[in-house]
Amino acid sequence: MNFFKKHNRMIAIITVILLCSTALLLLNIDLNASKPAVTNKKIENPEKPVTPTQSDQTKKSESQKVVYLTFDDGPSKLTENYLDLLKEHNIKATFFMIGKNMQDPAYQQNMKRAIDEGHYIGAHSMTHDNTKLYKKKQFLSEMDETISFIQDIxxxxxxxxxxxxxxxxxxxxxxxxxxxxQKGLKVWDWTIDSYDWRLKGKPKQIIENVKQHTSKKVEVVLLHETPQTLEVLPEIIKFYKDEGYEFGVYNESEHFVCNFQKDNRL
Structure with missing residues:
Protein backbone atom coordinates (compact mmCIF):
# COMPACT_ATOMS: atom_id res chain seq x y z
CA MET A 1 0.00 0.00 0.00
CA ASN A 2 2.77 2.40 0.85
CA PHE A 3 4.24 1.80 -2.60
CA PHE A 4 1.00 2.76 -4.37
CA LYS A 5 0.52 5.84 -2.19
CA LYS A 6 4.04 7.06 -3.00
CA HIS A 7 3.50 6.30 -6.69
CA ASN A 8 0.23 8.28 -6.85
CA ARG A 9 1.82 11.19 -5.00
CA MET A 10 4.67 11.35 -7.52
CA ILE A 11 2.18 11.31 -10.40
CA ALA A 12 0.27 14.18 -8.78
CA ILE A 13 3.41 16.26 -8.31
CA ILE A 14 4.55 15.69 -11.92
CA THR A 15 1.07 16.62 -13.16
CA VAL A 16 1.13 19.90 -11.21
CA ILE A 17 4.60 20.76 -12.56
CA LEU A 18 3.49 20.08 -16.14
CA LEU A 19 0.36 22.23 -15.72
CA CYS A 20 2.38 25.13 -14.28
CA SER A 21 4.96 24.94 -17.09
CA THR A 22 2.21 24.92 -19.71
CA ALA A 23 0.55 27.94 -18.11
CA LEU A 24 3.81 29.89 -18.00
CA LEU A 25 4.55 29.05 -21.64
CA LEU A 26 1.11 30.25 -22.76
CA LEU A 27 1.48 33.46 -20.73
CA ASN A 28 4.88 34.23 -22.31
CA ILE A 29 3.50 33.74 -25.83
CA ASP A 30 0.65 36.16 -25.08
CA LEU A 31 2.99 38.82 -23.72
CA ASN A 32 5.28 38.63 -26.75
CA ALA A 33 2.33 38.96 -29.10
CA SER A 34 1.32 42.25 -27.46
CA LYS A 35 4.78 43.85 -27.92
CA PRO A 36 5.53 45.92 -31.08
CA ALA A 37 7.92 44.37 -33.54
CA VAL A 38 11.50 45.61 -33.19
CA THR A 39 13.42 46.39 -36.37
CA ASN A 40 16.83 47.82 -37.12
CA LYS A 41 15.36 50.64 -39.25
CA LYS A 42 16.09 54.14 -37.91
CA ILE A 43 12.99 56.28 -37.34
CA GLU A 44 13.64 59.68 -38.87
CA ASN A 45 12.11 62.95 -37.82
CA PRO A 46 10.04 64.11 -40.82
CA GLU A 47 10.04 67.69 -39.56
CA LYS A 48 13.83 68.09 -39.68
CA PRO A 49 15.28 65.93 -42.46
CA VAL A 50 19.00 66.70 -42.36
CA THR A 51 21.04 64.72 -44.83
CA PRO A 52 24.83 64.52 -45.07
CA THR A 53 24.63 66.18 -48.47
CA GLN A 54 22.85 69.24 -47.07
CA SER A 55 25.34 69.45 -44.21
CA ASP A 56 28.28 69.25 -46.59
CA GLN A 57 26.79 72.00 -48.76
CA THR A 58 26.34 74.25 -45.72
CA LYS A 59 29.95 73.76 -44.64
CA LYS A 60 31.13 74.44 -48.18
CA SER A 61 29.15 77.67 -48.52
CA GLU A 62 30.44 78.92 -45.15
CA SER A 63 34.08 78.39 -46.11
CA GLN A 64 33.86 79.32 -49.80
CA LYS A 65 35.56 82.51 -51.01
CA VAL A 66 33.76 84.27 -53.87
CA VAL A 67 34.66 87.36 -55.88
CA TYR A 68 32.21 89.20 -58.11
CA LEU A 69 33.88 91.11 -60.94
CA THR A 70 31.60 94.01 -61.91
CA PHE A 71 32.08 96.32 -64.90
CA ASP A 72 30.44 99.75 -65.12
CA ASP A 73 29.68 102.22 -67.91
CA GLY A 74 29.11 99.87 -70.85
CA PRO A 75 28.16 98.94 -73.40
CA SER A 76 31.20 100.28 -75.20
CA LYS A 77 33.55 99.52 -78.05
CA LEU A 78 35.50 97.37 -75.56
CA THR A 79 32.60 95.17 -74.44
CA GLU A 80 33.42 92.54 -77.04
CA ASN A 81 37.02 92.38 -75.84
CA TYR A 82 35.90 91.92 -72.26
CA LEU A 83 33.54 89.13 -73.26
CA ASP A 84 36.31 87.42 -75.24
CA LEU A 85 38.69 87.53 -72.27
CA LEU A 86 36.09 86.33 -69.76
CA LYS A 87 35.14 83.49 -72.09
CA GLU A 88 38.79 82.50 -72.41
CA HIS A 89 39.01 82.17 -68.62
CA ASN A 90 35.52 80.64 -68.27
CA ILE A 91 34.38 83.42 -65.93
CA LYS A 92 30.95 85.00 -65.63
CA ALA A 93 30.71 88.65 -64.61
CA THR A 94 28.19 91.34 -63.76
CA PHE A 95 27.84 94.39 -66.00
CA PHE A 96 26.13 97.67 -65.07
CA MET A 97 25.24 99.47 -68.27
CA ILE A 98 24.16 102.99 -69.15
CA GLY A 99 20.96 103.56 -71.11
CA LYS A 100 22.30 106.25 -73.47
CA ASN A 101 25.09 103.87 -74.57
CA MET A 102 22.55 101.16 -75.35
CA GLN A 103 20.97 103.40 -77.97
CA ASP A 104 23.94 102.77 -80.26
CA PRO A 105 22.93 99.75 -82.41
CA ALA A 106 26.60 98.77 -82.75
CA TYR A 107 26.69 97.87 -79.05
CA GLN A 108 23.44 95.97 -78.78
CA GLN A 109 24.70 92.70 -80.22
CA ASN A 110 27.29 92.39 -77.47
CA MET A 111 24.59 92.96 -74.85
CA LYS A 112 22.74 89.97 -76.27
CA ARG A 113 25.97 87.99 -76.34
CA ALA A 114 26.67 88.81 -72.69
CA ILE A 115 23.30 87.39 -71.65
CA ASP A 116 23.71 84.33 -73.89
CA GLU A 117 27.10 83.57 -72.30
CA GLY A 118 25.75 83.70 -68.74
CA HIS A 119 26.68 87.21 -67.63
CA TYR A 120 24.28 89.53 -65.79
CA ILE A 121 23.40 93.03 -66.97
CA GLY A 122 22.11 95.48 -64.38
CA ALA A 123 21.02 99.11 -64.77
CA HIS A 124 23.43 102.02 -64.25
CA SER A 125 21.01 104.86 -65.13
CA MET A 126 20.38 106.59 -68.46
CA THR A 127 22.72 109.58 -68.12
CA HIS A 128 25.17 108.93 -65.25
CA ASP A 129 24.52 112.58 -64.39
CA ASN A 130 24.86 113.34 -60.67
CA THR A 131 22.65 116.44 -60.80
CA LYS A 132 19.80 114.78 -62.68
CA LEU A 133 19.88 111.58 -60.66
CA TYR A 134 20.09 112.96 -57.14
CA LYS A 135 19.49 116.70 -57.00
CA LYS A 136 16.61 116.59 -59.48
CA LYS A 137 15.48 113.21 -58.07
CA GLN A 138 15.36 111.41 -61.41
CA PHE A 139 17.11 108.30 -60.09
CA LEU A 140 14.13 105.97 -60.17
CA SER A 141 12.75 107.17 -63.50
CA GLU A 142 16.17 106.81 -65.15
CA MET A 143 16.62 103.30 -63.75
CA ASP A 144 13.16 102.32 -64.99
CA GLU A 145 13.99 103.60 -68.47
CA THR A 146 17.35 101.81 -68.48
CA ILE A 147 15.74 98.54 -67.42
CA SER A 148 13.23 98.92 -70.27
CA PHE A 149 16.10 99.31 -72.75
CA ILE A 150 17.80 96.18 -71.38
CA GLN A 151 14.57 94.23 -71.71
CA ASP A 152 13.92 95.44 -75.25
CA ILE A 153 17.43 94.46 -76.37
CA GLN A 182 8.51 99.21 -53.19
CA LYS A 183 9.39 98.54 -56.83
CA GLY A 184 11.31 95.44 -55.80
CA LEU A 185 14.65 96.72 -57.07
CA LYS A 186 17.96 95.84 -55.42
CA VAL A 187 21.04 98.05 -55.11
CA TRP A 188 24.67 96.99 -55.30
CA ASP A 189 27.63 99.19 -54.51
CA TRP A 190 30.99 97.45 -53.99
CA THR A 191 33.47 96.24 -51.38
CA ILE A 192 36.59 97.10 -53.41
CA ASP A 193 37.12 100.20 -55.55
CA SER A 194 39.92 99.63 -58.05
CA TYR A 195 39.93 103.33 -59.05
CA ASP A 196 40.67 102.08 -62.56
CA TRP A 197 38.74 104.92 -64.19
CA ARG A 198 41.33 107.48 -63.07
CA LEU A 199 44.44 105.35 -63.64
CA LYS A 200 44.91 105.76 -67.38
CA GLY A 201 48.53 104.93 -68.12
CA LYS A 202 48.97 103.34 -64.66
CA PRO A 203 47.46 99.86 -65.04
CA LYS A 204 49.74 98.26 -62.43
CA GLN A 205 48.23 100.49 -59.76
CA ILE A 206 44.82 98.97 -60.50
CA ILE A 207 46.16 95.55 -59.55
CA GLU A 208 47.77 96.91 -56.37
CA ASN A 209 44.50 98.57 -55.33
CA VAL A 210 42.65 95.28 -55.76
CA LYS A 211 45.26 93.27 -53.87
CA GLN A 212 45.55 95.74 -51.00
CA HIS A 213 41.82 95.81 -50.32
CA THR A 214 40.99 92.13 -50.72
CA SER A 215 40.30 90.76 -47.25
CA LYS A 216 36.77 89.31 -47.11
CA LYS A 217 35.36 85.93 -48.10
CA VAL A 218 32.96 87.70 -50.44
CA GLU A 219 34.22 90.64 -52.48
CA VAL A 220 32.43 92.82 -55.05
CA VAL A 221 35.05 94.58 -57.17
CA LEU A 222 34.26 97.84 -58.95
CA LEU A 223 35.82 97.96 -62.42
CA HIS A 224 35.02 99.87 -65.59
CA GLU A 225 35.18 99.17 -69.32
CA THR A 226 38.46 101.02 -69.83
CA PRO A 227 41.57 100.07 -71.84
CA GLN A 228 43.79 100.02 -68.73
CA THR A 229 41.41 97.64 -66.94
CA LEU A 230 41.27 95.32 -69.92
CA GLU A 231 45.08 95.27 -69.97
CA VAL A 232 45.41 94.04 -66.39
CA LEU A 233 42.26 91.93 -66.12
CA PRO A 234 44.16 88.64 -66.70
CA GLU A 235 46.44 89.50 -63.75
CA ILE A 236 43.43 90.33 -61.56
CA ILE A 237 41.87 86.99 -62.47
CA LYS A 238 45.13 85.17 -61.70
CA PHE A 239 45.42 86.91 -58.33
CA TYR A 240 41.98 85.77 -57.22
CA LYS A 241 42.54 82.23 -58.48
CA ASP A 242 45.81 82.05 -56.56
CA GLU A 243 44.00 83.29 -53.45
CA GLY A 244 41.43 80.48 -53.75
CA TYR A 245 38.44 82.57 -54.83
CA GLU A 246 35.66 81.35 -57.06
CA PHE A 247 34.15 83.81 -59.53
CA GLY A 248 30.50 84.62 -58.99
CA VAL A 249 27.89 86.26 -61.18
CA TYR A 250 24.92 88.07 -59.69
CA ASN A 251 21.90 85.82 -59.15
CA GLU A 252 18.59 87.46 -58.26
CA SER A 253 17.45 84.39 -56.29
CA GLU A 254 20.62 84.57 -54.14
CA HIS A 255 20.75 88.33 -53.56
CA PHE A 256 22.80 89.60 -50.63
CA VAL A 257 22.98 93.13 -49.25
CA CYS A 258 25.84 95.23 -50.61
CA ASN A 259 24.97 98.91 -50.34
CA PHE A 260 26.64 101.75 -48.46
CA GLN A 261 23.33 102.76 -46.87
CA LYS A 262 23.18 99.33 -45.17
CA ASP A 263 19.51 99.20 -46.12
CA ASN A 264 18.51 95.53 -45.81
CA ARG A 265 15.55 96.02 -48.14
CA LEU A 266 17.80 96.81 -51.11
Whole structure:
Protein backbone atom coordinates (compact mmCIF):
# COMPACT_ATOMS: atom_id res chain seq x y z
CA MET A 1 0.00 0.00 0.00
CA ASN A 2 2.77 2.40 0.85
CA PHE A 3 4.24 1.80 -2.60
CA PHE A 4 1.00 2.76 -4.37
CA LYS A 5 0.52 5.84 -2.19
CA LYS A 6 4.04 7.06 -3.00
CA HIS A 7 3.50 6.30 -6.69
CA ASN A 8 0.23 8.28 -6.85
CA ARG A 9 1.82 11.19 -5.00
CA MET A 10 4.67 11.35 -7.52
CA ILE A 11 2.18 11.31 -10.40
CA ALA A 12 0.27 14.18 -8.78
CA ILE A 13 3.41 16.26 -8.31
CA ILE A 14 4.55 15.69 -11.92
CA THR A 15 1.07 16.62 -13.16
CA VAL A 16 1.13 19.90 -11.21
CA ILE A 17 4.60 20.76 -12.56
CA LEU A 18 3.49 20.08 -16.14
CA LEU A 19 0.36 22.23 -15.72
CA CYS A 20 2.38 25.13 -14.28
CA SER A 21 4.96 24.94 -17.09
CA THR A 22 2.21 24.92 -19.71
CA ALA A 23 0.55 27.94 -18.11
CA LEU A 24 3.81 29.89 -18.00
CA LEU A 25 4.55 29.05 -21.64
CA LEU A 26 1.11 30.25 -22.76
CA LEU A 27 1.48 33.46 -20.73
CA ASN A 28 4.88 34.23 -22.31
CA ILE A 29 3.50 33.74 -25.83
CA ASP A 30 0.65 36.16 -25.08
CA LEU A 31 2.99 38.82 -23.72
CA ASN A 32 5.28 38.63 -26.75
CA ALA A 33 2.33 38.96 -29.10
CA SER A 34 1.32 42.25 -27.46
CA LYS A 35 4.78 43.85 -27.92
CA PRO A 36 5.53 45.92 -31.08
CA ALA A 37 7.92 44.37 -33.54
CA VAL A 38 11.50 45.61 -33.19
CA THR A 39 13.42 46.39 -36.37
CA ASN A 40 16.83 47.82 -37.12
CA LYS A 41 15.36 50.64 -39.25
CA LYS A 42 16.09 54.14 -37.91
CA ILE A 43 12.99 56.28 -37.34
CA GLU A 44 13.64 59.68 -38.87
CA ASN A 45 12.11 62.95 -37.82
CA PRO A 46 10.04 64.11 -40.82
CA GLU A 47 10.04 67.69 -39.56
CA LYS A 48 13.83 68.09 -39.68
CA PRO A 49 15.28 65.93 -42.46
CA VAL A 50 19.00 66.70 -42.36
CA THR A 51 21.04 64.72 -44.83
CA PRO A 52 24.83 64.52 -45.07
CA THR A 53 24.63 66.18 -48.47
CA GLN A 54 22.85 69.24 -47.07
CA SER A 55 25.34 69.45 -44.21
CA ASP A 56 28.28 69.25 -46.59
CA GLN A 57 26.79 72.00 -48.76
CA THR A 58 26.34 74.25 -45.72
CA LYS A 59 29.95 73.76 -44.64
CA LYS A 60 31.13 74.44 -48.18
CA SER A 61 29.15 77.67 -48.52
CA GLU A 62 30.44 78.92 -45.15
CA SER A 63 34.08 78.39 -46.11
CA GLN A 64 33.86 79.32 -49.80
CA LYS A 65 35.56 82.51 -51.01
CA VAL A 66 33.76 84.27 -53.87
CA VAL A 67 34.66 87.36 -55.88
CA TYR A 68 32.21 89.20 -58.11
CA LEU A 69 33.88 91.11 -60.94
CA THR A 70 31.60 94.01 -61.91
CA PHE A 71 32.08 96.32 -64.90
CA ASP A 72 30.44 99.75 -65.12
CA ASP A 73 29.68 102.22 -67.91
CA GLY A 74 29.11 99.87 -70.85
CA PRO A 75 28.16 98.94 -73.40
CA SER A 76 31.20 100.28 -75.20
CA LYS A 77 33.55 99.52 -78.05
CA LEU A 78 35.50 97.37 -75.56
CA THR A 79 32.60 95.17 -74.44
CA GLU A 80 33.42 92.54 -77.04
CA ASN A 81 37.02 92.38 -75.84
CA TYR A 82 35.90 91.92 -72.26
CA LEU A 83 33.54 89.13 -73.26
CA ASP A 84 36.31 87.42 -75.24
CA LEU A 85 38.69 87.53 -72.27
CA LEU A 86 36.09 86.33 -69.76
CA LYS A 87 35.14 83.49 -72.09
CA GLU A 88 38.79 82.50 -72.41
CA HIS A 89 39.01 82.17 -68.62
CA ASN A 90 35.52 80.64 -68.27
CA ILE A 91 34.38 83.42 -65.93
CA LYS A 92 30.95 85.00 -65.63
CA ALA A 93 30.71 88.65 -64.61
CA THR A 94 28.19 91.34 -63.76
CA PHE A 95 27.84 94.39 -66.00
CA PHE A 96 26.13 97.67 -65.07
CA MET A 97 25.24 99.47 -68.27
CA ILE A 98 24.16 102.99 -69.15
CA GLY A 99 20.96 103.56 -71.11
CA LYS A 100 22.30 106.25 -73.47
CA ASN A 101 25.09 103.87 -74.57
CA MET A 102 22.55 101.16 -75.35
CA GLN A 103 20.97 103.40 -77.97
CA ASP A 104 23.94 102.77 -80.26
CA PRO A 105 22.93 99.75 -82.41
CA ALA A 106 26.60 98.77 -82.75
CA TYR A 107 26.69 97.87 -79.05
CA GLN A 108 23.44 95.97 -78.78
CA GLN A 109 24.70 92.70 -80.22
CA ASN A 110 27.29 92.39 -77.47
CA MET A 111 24.59 92.96 -74.85
CA LYS A 112 22.74 89.97 -76.27
CA ARG A 113 25.97 87.99 -76.34
CA ALA A 114 26.67 88.81 -72.69
CA ILE A 115 23.30 87.39 -71.65
CA ASP A 116 23.71 84.33 -73.89
CA GLU A 117 27.10 83.57 -72.30
CA GLY A 118 25.75 83.70 -68.74
CA HIS A 119 26.68 87.21 -67.63
CA TYR A 120 24.28 89.53 -65.79
CA ILE A 121 23.40 93.03 -66.97
CA GLY A 122 22.11 95.48 -64.38
CA ALA A 123 21.02 99.11 -64.77
CA HIS A 124 23.43 102.02 -64.25
CA SER A 125 21.01 104.86 -65.13
CA MET A 126 20.38 106.59 -68.46
CA THR A 127 22.72 109.58 -68.12
CA HIS A 128 25.17 108.93 -65.25
CA ASP A 129 24.52 112.58 -64.39
CA ASN A 130 24.86 113.34 -60.67
CA THR A 131 22.65 116.44 -60.80
CA LYS A 132 19.80 114.78 -62.68
CA LEU A 133 19.88 111.58 -60.66
CA TYR A 134 20.09 112.96 -57.14
CA LYS A 135 19.49 116.70 -57.00
CA LYS A 136 16.61 116.59 -59.48
CA LYS A 137 15.48 113.21 -58.07
CA GLN A 138 15.36 111.41 -61.41
CA PHE A 139 17.11 108.30 -60.09
CA LEU A 140 14.13 105.97 -60.17
CA SER A 141 12.75 107.17 -63.50
CA GLU A 142 16.17 106.81 -65.15
CA MET A 143 16.62 103.30 -63.75
CA ASP A 144 13.16 102.32 -64.99
CA GLU A 145 13.99 103.60 -68.47
CA THR A 146 17.35 101.81 -68.48
CA ILE A 147 15.74 98.54 -67.42
CA SER A 148 13.23 98.92 -70.27
CA PHE A 149 16.10 99.31 -72.75
CA ILE A 150 17.80 96.18 -71.38
CA GLN A 151 14.57 94.23 -71.71
CA ASP A 152 13.92 95.44 -75.25
CA ILE A 153 17.43 94.46 -76.37
CA UNK A 154 18.07 91.25 -74.43
CA UNK A 155 14.64 90.05 -73.32
CA UNK A 156 15.74 90.26 -69.67
CA UNK A 157 14.28 92.66 -67.10
CA UNK A 158 16.88 93.01 -64.33
CA UNK A 159 16.12 93.82 -60.71
CA UNK A 160 19.62 94.97 -59.79
CA UNK A 161 20.82 98.56 -60.18
CA UNK A 162 24.06 100.34 -59.34
CA UNK A 163 23.85 104.03 -58.42
CA UNK A 164 26.46 106.12 -60.25
CA UNK A 165 29.00 107.42 -57.70
CA UNK A 166 27.58 105.00 -55.11
CA UNK A 167 24.48 104.94 -52.93
CA UNK A 168 26.18 107.20 -50.38
CA UNK A 169 25.57 110.05 -50.50
CA UNK A 170 23.39 109.57 -53.58
CA UNK A 171 20.59 107.65 -51.85
CA UNK A 172 20.74 109.29 -48.42
CA UNK A 173 17.09 110.26 -48.94
CA UNK A 174 15.06 107.51 -47.26
CA UNK A 175 11.99 108.45 -49.28
CA UNK A 176 13.81 107.56 -52.50
CA UNK A 177 15.00 104.28 -50.97
CA UNK A 178 11.43 103.51 -49.95
CA UNK A 179 10.34 103.90 -53.57
CA UNK A 180 13.18 101.65 -54.78
CA UNK A 181 12.20 98.97 -52.26
CA GLN A 182 8.51 99.21 -53.19
CA LYS A 183 9.39 98.54 -56.83
CA GLY A 184 11.31 95.44 -55.80
CA LEU A 185 14.65 96.72 -57.07
CA LYS A 186 17.96 95.84 -55.42
CA VAL A 187 21.04 98.05 -55.11
CA TRP A 188 24.67 96.99 -55.30
CA ASP A 189 27.63 99.19 -54.51
CA TRP A 190 30.99 97.45 -53.99
CA THR A 191 33.47 96.24 -51.38
CA ILE A 192 36.59 97.10 -53.41
CA ASP A 193 37.12 100.20 -55.55
CA SER A 194 39.92 99.63 -58.05
CA TYR A 195 39.93 103.33 -59.05
CA ASP A 196 40.67 102.08 -62.56
CA TRP A 197 38.74 104.92 -64.19
CA ARG A 198 41.33 107.48 -63.07
CA LEU A 199 44.44 105.35 -63.64
CA LYS A 200 44.91 105.76 -67.38
CA GLY A 201 48.53 104.93 -68.12
CA LYS A 202 48.97 103.34 -64.66
CA PRO A 203 47.46 99.86 -65.04
CA LYS A 204 49.74 98.26 -62.43
CA GLN A 205 48.23 100.49 -59.76
CA ILE A 206 44.82 98.97 -60.50
CA ILE A 207 46.16 95.55 -59.55
CA GLU A 208 47.77 96.91 -56.37
CA ASN A 209 44.50 98.57 -55.33
CA VAL A 210 42.65 95.28 -55.76
CA LYS A 211 45.26 93.27 -53.87
CA GLN A 212 45.55 95.74 -51.00
CA HIS A 213 41.82 95.81 -50.32
CA THR A 214 40.99 92.13 -50.72
CA SER A 215 40.30 90.76 -47.25
CA LYS A 216 36.77 89.31 -47.11
CA LYS A 217 35.36 85.93 -48.10
CA VAL A 218 32.96 87.70 -50.44
CA GLU A 219 34.22 90.64 -52.48
CA VAL A 220 32.43 92.82 -55.05
CA VAL A 221 35.05 94.58 -57.17
CA LEU A 222 34.26 97.84 -58.95
CA LEU A 223 35.82 97.96 -62.42
CA HIS A 224 35.02 99.87 -65.59
CA GLU A 225 35.18 99.17 -69.32
CA THR A 226 38.46 101.02 -69.83
CA PRO A 227 41.57 100.07 -71.84
CA GLN A 228 43.79 100.02 -68.73
CA THR A 229 41.41 97.64 -66.94
CA LEU A 230 41.27 95.32 -69.92
CA GLU A 231 45.08 95.27 -69.97
CA VAL A 232 45.41 94.04 -66.39
CA LEU A 233 42.26 91.93 -66.12
CA PRO A 234 44.16 88.64 -66.70
CA GLU A 235 46.44 89.50 -63.75
CA ILE A 236 43.43 90.33 -61.56
CA ILE A 237 41.87 86.99 -62.47
CA LYS A 238 45.13 85.17 -61.70
CA PHE A 239 45.42 86.91 -58.33
CA TYR A 240 41.98 85.77 -57.22
CA LYS A 241 42.54 82.23 -58.48
CA ASP A 242 45.81 82.05 -56.56
CA GLU A 243 44.00 83.29 -53.45
CA GLY A 244 41.43 80.48 -53.75
CA TYR A 245 38.44 82.57 -54.83
CA GLU A 246 35.66 81.35 -57.06
CA PHE A 247 34.15 83.81 -59.53
CA GLY A 248 30.50 84.62 -58.99
CA VAL A 249 27.89 86.26 -61.18
CA TYR A 250 24.92 88.07 -59.69
CA ASN A 251 21.90 85.82 -59.15
CA GLU A 252 18.59 87.46 -58.26
CA SER A 253 17.45 84.39 -56.29
CA GLU A 254 20.62 84.57 -54.14
CA HIS A 255 20.75 88.33 -53.56
CA PHE A 256 22.80 89.60 -50.63
CA VAL A 257 22.98 93.13 -49.25
CA CYS A 258 25.84 95.23 -50.61
CA ASN A 259 24.97 98.91 -50.34
CA PHE A 260 26.64 101.75 -48.46
CA GLN A 261 23.33 102.76 -46.87
CA LYS A 262 23.18 99.33 -45.17
CA ASP A 263 19.51 99.20 -46.12
CA ASN A 264 18.51 95.53 -45.81
CA ARG A 265 15.55 96.02 -48.14
CA LEU A 266 17.80 96.81 -51.11
Missing amino acids: TGKSPKLVRPPYGSAPGLNNKGVRDQIA
